[in-house]
Amino acid sequence: MTRAIILGGGGFLGRKLAHALAEKGSLAGKPLSRITAADLAAPEDLPAGVEPLALDVTDRAATATALAEEDVVFHLAAVVSGQAEAEFDVGMRVNLDGTVNVLEAARHGGRTPRVVFTSSVAVYGGDVPSPIVDWTALEPQTSYGAQKAAGELLLSDYSRKGFLDGVGLRLPTISIRPGKPNAAASSFMSSIFREPLQGETANCPVGPDYPVWHSSPRTVIRNIVHAAEVDAAALGRFRAFALPGRTDTIGEMIAAMTRVAGPEAEARITWNRDPEIERIVTGWRGDLAPTKAPRLGFVADASFEDNVRYFLEDDVRR
Amino acid sequence: MTRAIILGGGGFLGRKLAHALAEKGSLAGKPLSRITAADLAAPEDLPAGVEPLALDVTDRAATATALAEEDVVFHLAAVVSGQAEAEFDVGMRVNLDGTVNVLEAARHGGRTPRVVFTSSVAVYGGDVPSPIVDWTALEPQTSYGAQKAAGELLLSDYSRKGFLDGVGLRLPTISIRPGKPNAAASSFMSSIFREPLQGETANCPVGPDYPVWHSSPRTVIRNIVHAAEVDAAALGRFRAFALPGRTDTIGEMIAAMTRVAGPEAEARITWNRDPEIERIVTGWRGDLAPTKAPRLGFVADASFEDNVRYFLEDDVRR
Numbered sequence: 001m002t003r004a005i006i007l008g009g010g011g012f013l014g015r016k017l018a019h020a021l022a023e024k025g026s027l028a029g030k031p032l033s034r035i036t037a038a039d040l041a042a043p044e045d046l047p048a049g050v051e052p053l054a055l056d057v058t059d060r061a062a063t064a065t066a067l068a069e070e071d072v073v074f075h076l077a078a079v080v081s082g083q084a085e086a087e088f089d090v091g092m093r094v095n096l097d098g099t100v101n102v103l104e105a106a107r108h109g110g111r112t113p114r115v116v117f118t119s120s121v122a123v124y125g126g127d128v129p130s131p132i133v134d135w136t137a138l139e140p141q142t143s144y145g146a147q148k149a150a151g152e153l154l155l156s157d158y159s160r161k162g163f164l165d166g167v168g169l170r171l172p173t174i175s176i177r178p179g180k181p182n183a184a185a186s187s188f189m190s191s192i193f194r195e196p197l198q199g200e201t202a203n204c205p206v207g208p209d210y211p212v213w214h215s216s217p218r219t220v221i222r223n224i225v226h227a228a229e230v231d232a233a234a235l236g237r238f239r240a241f242a243l244p245g246r247t248d249t250i251g252e253m254i255a256a257m258t259r260v261a262g263p264e265a266e267a268r269i270t271w272n273r274d275p276e277i278e279r280i281v282t283g284w285r286g287d288l289a290p291t292k293a294p295r296l297g298f299v300a301d302a303s304f305e306d307n308v309r310y311f312l313e314d315d316v317r318r
Numbered sequence: 319m320t321r322a323i324i325l326g327g328g329g330f331l332g333r334k335l336a337h338a339l340a341e342k343g344s345l346a347g348k349p350l351s352r353i354t355a356a357d358l359a360a361p362e363d364l365p366a367g368v369e370p371l372a373l374d375v376t377d378r379a380a381t382a383t384a385l386a387e388e389d390v391v392f393h394l395a396a397v398v399s400g401q402a403e404a405e406f407d408v409g410m411r412v413n414l415d416g417t418v419n420v421l422e423a424a425r426h427g428g429r430t431p432r433v434v435f436t437s438s439v440a441v442y443g444g445d446v447p448s449p450i451v452d453w454t455a456l457e458p459q460t461s462y463g464a465q466k467a468a469g470e471l472l473l474s475d476y477s478r479k480g481f482l483d484g485v486g487l488r489l490p491t492i493s494i495r496p497g498k499p500n501a502a503a504s505s506f507m508s509s510i511f512r513e514p515l516q517g518e519t520a521n522c523p524v525g526p527d528y529p530v531w532h533s534s535p536r537t538v539i540r541n542i543v544h545a546a547e548v549d550a551a552a553l554g555r556f557r558a559f560a561l562p563g564r565t566d567t568i569g570e571m572i573a574a575m576t577r578v579a580g581p582e583a584e585a586r587i588t589w590n591r592d593p594e595i596e597r598i599v600t601g602w603r604g605d606l607a608p609t610k611a612p613r614l615g616f617v618a619d620a621s622f623e624d625n626v627r628y629f630l631e632d633d634v635r636r
Binding site: 096125128137140147153156161236238 | 445
């Protein structure tokens with residue numbers, strides 16, 4: 001029997017992960033006896049068998065209590081890139097101090113848990129050569145990226161010390177993300193598909209040649225679940241790495257949407273540049289060539305067309 | 319007029335830096351109106367014109383007060399590698415939380431100071447190809463290295479945000495370090511020269527083929543002072559980088575000592591292996607090829623023979 005907790009369980013990825021775990025019912029062959037979805041406000045509308053919990057990861061004592069008997073911790077709780085840039089102190093408190101609290105809670109709980117930490121492609125950037133490979137230095141150009149990169153270093157060190165068993169995943173930009181636009185600078189990379197596919201307009205703040213390293217929610221969830229099951233011995237000494245993804249320009253992604261859903265959606269996109277968003281996202285990198293993650297069994301989407309189909313199947317209620 | 323403070327001013331590098339600043343009398347052409355040397359216990363026997371201060375960098379409020387009106391902050395305060403490995407919580411508190419306190423104090427002081435942060439070659443290691451270049455990923459194999467690497471990320475991000483003006487230097491192993499053996503796993507890399515050159519015995523816990531990326535104290539101090547003066551615009555987007563150094567094996571370094579000081583010293587070295595020290599130091603890397611630091615005017619020793627001569631001139635009282 002095994003117990004799992006999702007931190008950030010009220011977010012869109014956390015909810016999808018809760019559904020995936022409830023449906024799967026086991027991890028690494030062991031039945032899931034308890035699944036908890038924790039967030040600042042206890043998540044509502046969870047699938048059957050998933051327990052809600054109100055938890056603020058900046059509260060070290062509460063985090064220690066919540067993680068005391070967990071075998072698998074999915075640490076998705078974070079302040080997103082746009083907010084961490086605008087509210088620096090909040091980002092430091094949640095993304096850095098909160099992550100230390102999670103690592104300490106995992107260390108001092110009774111079970112030396114597998115900790116799956118969602119990092120981000122935002123750790124990359126700066127003056128490094130192309131393409132970005134598994135041993136390319138992290139030179140994040142946002143506070144969010146710097147805080148995630150620091151968390152990765154600590155996750156690996158806590159794992160090396162035997163305090164916990166960590167796996168850090170550098171998530172590609174997730175597109176098409178369901179729900180509403182959020183404070184992430186990458187929010188438009190979903191909204192320019194999500195809104196037009198549902199009859200609404202959306203603005204693209206960068207040009208059509210901007211390249212995106214992306215993955216569908218369905219594939220990211222599959223990879224997060226795989227991270228809970230992958231053999232620790234195969235991970236190597238550094239526990240964080242880039243997930244597989246695809247590079248397409250915004251223009252190529254729009255063309256794929258048109259091939260799946262017809263020309264009406266594209267006509268609903270406006271093209272007003274936003275210098276602040278452009279500054280943040282052009283600090284990221286689209287030219288990744290990871291080899292570690294594919295070798296460990298992590299996967300990418302086959303096409304953005306598939307990705308549009310997944311969105312229509314999984315997230316559009318018709 | 320400019321004011322400078324040395325955190326870790328009671329350590330051997332801090333003391334040498336205090337002497338260098340007092341002698342130089344200015345930084346970047348501006349006269350030094352005040353030099354402070356701070357450490358857990360207020361340093362004694364400082365050169366004329368250097369003020370002692372008792373300061374614990376884990377005390378955020380005291381650190382804020384100490385840095386409120388400084389133009390240049392030399393942040394050398396740290397728990398060394400052996401201690402950070404043996405006492406994990408102390409290392410996290412001093413090397414990570416303490417560094418955040420220093421960055422916050424520099425941010426909220428009145429002067430947007432240049433912050434020179436001494437990182438370490440211990441940030442390198444793991445499964446990265448040889449040689450290590452400026453854009454090689456950091457995969458530290460010690461808690462000390464992980465904490466220093468996290469500090470570098472924050473230093474760069476605080477600089478990017480304009481909160482301070484940071485320069486992070488990855489120091490080579492310093493040899494020949496004066497004084498007594500300490501808790502650093504690299505301590506033997508000085509003691510096998512320092513003690514035999516002064517008529518005493520010392521043990522080498524690794525074999526003679528072990529390669530060391532090293533620098534003399536005199537050259538490291540010259541580089542730390544240069545870091546306070548180097549043009550920020552030339553630094554690029556990531557503010558931490560490896561200092562120049564030399565790679566020699568322990569055997570080559572001993573041969574150089576013999577060429578300078580005769581054969582008696584070498585005969586005083588014993589060769590009893592220590593598996594724990596060997597485990598830590600073989601996790602480090604000797605194969606570095608930095609290009610950024612030389613381009614910025616940072617320098618290396620010409621030979622280990624020079625290094626032995628510097629030790630005899632600077633640190634042996636006869």
